[in-house]
């Protein structure tokens with residue numbers, strides 16, 4: 660009996676460890692380019708069966724850096740878009756797999772600048788502990804930028820695209 664309990668506890672711990680992974684990430688098809696601005700709202704309107712102006716108004720009404728993330732509004736289309744944005748606009752500094760490339764790290768260190776964190780691994784614990792306030796903080800950093808290393812994306816990406824990127828980070 661004691662042995663059985665020990666085994667169940669061990670299995671439980673293993674399950675808890677594997678369950679720590681974030682939401683599933685979409686893959687960026689090779690060569691795909693992000694849909695930005697009007698192109699994004701036209702696409703989003705089509706996927707939601709609404710007019711582009713309504714897609715814009717819908718995005719404007721979503722929470723921003725105050726959070727919480729509009730998780731129930733995100734879908735396969737936003738997940739795929741996030742994968743494409745990450746691959747084409749973020750990975751050169753943050754790494755395709757969420758770990759900053761060594762040559763970039765060397766440049767930042769030489770310039771005395773902060774090196775961005777590696778996603779996955781220990782960062783998963785950050786999401787588990789920090790929850791929506793961590794996600795809101797990441798929204799602010801992506802939207803407003805972190806000078807001097809990180810440009811602001813707020814004028815370039817829709818709010819929904821930024822929230823989808825944060826979900827993507829959580830999936831590493």
Ligand code: HEC
Nearest residue numbers: 748749752773774775776797800801805806808809812824
């Ligand atoms: C030119 C290089 C570069 C590009 C491109 C870039 N970033 Fe960054 N990013 C950085 C650096 C450097 C930091 C760390 C800034 C600091 O802490 O001083 C950073 C910080 C961040 C942070 C905050 C991380 C933390 O630990 O709080 C997030 C989130 C982030 N970037 C997301 C993105 C996303 C999403 C994109 C693409 C849309 C992107 N970045 C594109 C260089 C870049």
